[in-house]
Amino acid sequence: xxxxxxxxxxxxxxxxxxxxxxxxxxxxxxxxxxxxxxxxxxxxxxxxxxxxxxxxxxxxxxxxxxxxxxxxxxxxxxxxxxxxxxxxxxxxxxxxxxxxxxxxxxxxxxxxxxxxxxxxxxxxxxxxxxxxxxxxxxxxxxxxxxxxxxxxxxxxxxxxxxxxxxxxxxxxxxxxxxxxxxxxxxxxxxxxxxxxxxxxxxxxxxxxxxxxxxxxxxxxxxxxxxxxxxxxxxxxxxxxxxxxxxxxxxxxxxxxxxxxxxxxxxxxxxxxxxxxxxxxxxxxxxxxxxxxxxxxx
Numbered sequence: 405x406x407x408x409x410x411x412x413x414x415x416x417x418x419x420x421x422x423x424x425x426x427x428x429x430x431x432x433x434x435x436x437x438x439x440x441x442x443x444x445x446x447x448x449x450x451x452x453x454x455x456x457x458x459x460x461x462x463x464x465x466x467x468x469x470x471x472x473x474x475x476x477x478x479x480x481x482x483x484x485x486x487x488x489x490x491x492x493x494x495x496x497x498x499x500x501x502x503x504x505x506x507x508x509x510x511x512x513x514x515x516x517x518x519x520x521x522x523x524x525x526x527x528x529x530x531x532x533x534x535x536x537x538x539x540x541x542x543x544x545x546x547x548x549x550x551x552x553x554x555x556x557x558x559x560x561x562x563x564x565x566x567x568x569x570x571x572x573x574x575x576x577x578x579x580x581x582x583x584x585x586x587x588x589x590x591x592x593x594x595x596x597x598x599x600x601x602x603x604x605x606x607x608x609x610x611x612x613x614x615x616x617x618x619x620x621x622x623x624x625x626x627x628x629x630x631x632x633x634x635x636x637x638x639x640x641x642x643x644x645x646x647x648x649x650x651x652x653x654x655x656x657x658x659x660x661x662x663x664x665x666x667x668x669x670x671x672x673x674x675x676x677x678x679x680x681x682x683x684x685x686x687x688x689x690x691x692x693x694x695x696x697x698x699x700x701x
Contacts (some may be wrong), residue, residue, distance in 0.1 A: 436468070438467035438468070438469075438471065438473050439467055439468050439511065440465050440466075440467065440473060440476055440510040440511035440512065440513040441466060441467055441468045441513055442465070442466040442470070442513055442515070443463055443464070443465055443466075443478070443508050443509070443510055443513045443514050443515035444463070444464045444466070444515050445461055445462070445463050445506070445507075445508050445515040445516055445517040446461070446462050446463075446464070446517075447461070447517060448517050448518070449517060449518050449519075449520070450496060450506075450517060450518070450519045450520070451519075451520045451521075451522060452488070452496070452498035452519065452520070452521050452522075452523075453522055453523060453524070454498065454523045454524075455498050455499065455500065455521070455523050456497065456498060457497070457498045457523075458495055458496060458497050458498070459495075459496050459519070460493075460494055460495050460496070461480075461490070461494040461495075461496060461506055461508070461517055462494055463478045463480075463494065463508035463510070463515065465478065465510045465513065473510075476510050476511075477510060478494075478508050478509065478510045479492075479508070479509050479510075480492060480493075480494055480506065480507070480508055480509075481506070481507050481509070482496075482504050482505070482506055482507075482519075483504050483505040483506075483507070484502065484504040484505075485499065485504075486499055486500055487499055487500050487501070487502035487503065487504040487519075487521055488502075488504040488506065488519040488521055490506050494506075494508065496519050498521040498523065499521070500521060501521050501522065501523055502520075502521055503518060503519065503520045503521070504518075504519050504521075505517070505518055505519075506518075506519050526555040526559070526561045526564075527555060527556065527599060528553045528554070528555065528561060528564055528598040528599035528600065528601040529554060529555055529556045529601055530553075530554040530558075530601055530603075531551050531552065531553050531554070531566075531596050531597075531598060531601050531602060531603035532551070532552040532554065532603065533549060533550070533551055533552075533594075533596055533603045533604070533605045534549065534550050534552070535547075535549070535605065536605055537605055537606045537607070537608070538584070538605070538606075538607050538608070539607075539608045539609075539610055539613055540576070540584070540586035540607065540608070540609045540610075541609075541610060541611060541612075541613045541614035541643065541649070542586060542611065542614060542643075542647055542648070542649060542650060543586050543587065543588065543609070543611070543650060544585065544586060545585070545586045545647065546583055546584060546585045546586070547583075547584050547607070548581075548582060548583055548584075549568075549578070549582040549583075549584060549594055549596070549605060550582060551566045551568075551582060551596035551598070551603065553566065553598045553601065554601075561598075564598045564599075565598060566582070566596050566597065566598045567580075567596070567597045567598070568580060568581075568582050568594065568595070568596055568597075569594075569595045569597070570584070570592050570593070570594055570595075570607075571592050571593040571594075571595070572590065572591075572592040572593075573587070573592075574587060574588055574590075575587055575588050575589070575590035575591065575592040575607075575609055576592040576594070576607045576609060578594050582594075582596065584607050586607075586609040587609070588609060589609050589610060589611055590608075590609055591606060591607065591608045591609075592606075592607050592609075593605070593606055593607075594606075594607050611649070611650075611651050614643045614649040614652070615643055615644065615687060616641045616642070616643065616649060616652055616686040616687035616688065616689040617642060617643055617644040617689055618641075618642040618646070618689055618691075619639050619640065619641055619642070619654075619684050619685075619686060619689050619690060619691035620639070620640040620642065620691065621637060621638070621639055621682075621684060621691045621692070621693045622637070622638050622640070623635075623637070623693065624693050624694075625693055625694045625695070625696070626672070626693070626694075626695050626696070627695075627696045627697075627698055627701055628664070628672070628674040628695065628696070628697050628698070629697075629698055629699060629700075629701040630674065630699065631674050631675065631676065631697070631699070632673065632674060633673070633674050634671055634672060634673045634674070635671075635672050635695070636670060636671055636672075637656075637666070637670040637671075637672055637682055637684070637693060638670055639654045639656075639670060639684035639686070639691065641654065641686045641689065642689075649686075652686045652687075653686060654670070654684050654685065654686045655668075655684070655685045655686070656668060656669075656670050656682065656683070656684055656685075657682070657683045657685070658672070658680050658681070658682055658683075658695075659680050659681035659682075659683070660678065660679075660680040660681075661675065661680075662675060662676055662678075663675055663676050663677070663678035663679065663680040663695075663697055664680040664682070664695045664697060666682050670682075670684065672695050674695075674697040675697070676697060677697050677698065677699055678696075678697055679694060679695065679696045679697070680694075680695050680697075681693070681694055681695075682694070682695055
């Protein structure tokens with residue numbers, strides 16, 4: 405009798421368990437959405453040893469459970485882009501000596517790495533002068549020389565200190581910026597030096613090389629009121645750039661020497677009443693002025 409009772413109770417208990425299991429049909433909660441919580445930047449420290457050199461940083465984004473979020477969006481920034489700049493893919497470029505912090509951000513989480521730029525001082529190895537030679541055609545005329553200083557890799561050293569010198573300052577002088585000025589006819593060598601590197605260019609001062617392009621007469625017209633009286637004409641000879649050719653040779657002529665004559669220096673003398681044209685020529689350039697001899701003036 406007792407055994408039958410126990411068997412009946414077991415059946416009832418098992419039946420209740422199965423009934424409870426059949427009634428528990430509540431939905432299962434979905435897993436939580438991954439939230440960027442930690443950003444790990446590798447390497448944590450990066451040293452670049454030359455300006456323009458690059459290095460790559462990578463960022464791993466972890467969620468609240470420490471699980472990597474594959475494909476998480478990351479933005480990059482530099483604490484000082486003048487020292488080290490960074491692209492959207494974590495590529496860092498050395499800009500100048502110093503240190504900068506590169507930060508990777510994803511959502512509200514961020515991580516960083518320290519970038520040090522330690523570039524050895526560039527050593528001048530070669531200087532390229534421009535132009536390689538120059539000719540000045542007037543005293544006081546100037547021309548600009550530029551010196552490009554290169555290191556052993558042929559890369560320009562932008563802030564290199566350059567010293568300028570002329571082999572003959574009686575012919576041409578040069579200032580600290582490479583501006584050369586003509587002093588007298590002749591030839592001088594202009595030298596640029598930076599460290600142990602140097603380069604030279606030849607400057608020729610040749611006044612005969614100037615080509616007259618225009619003559620300006622003064623006065624443009626004149627009146628003389630006495631026979632034998634004189635008036636002075638002057639001719640300013642200009643080159644194609646409008647710069648005066650100081651020692652230009654000028655030839656003078658009168659259209660009517662019975663009325664007025666002119667000497668080699670532009671001095672005009674009245675001979676008789678009337679009007680004459682005074683012409684000054686230099687090379688292919690010429691200019692004319694009118695002289696009136698008027699005894700009643």
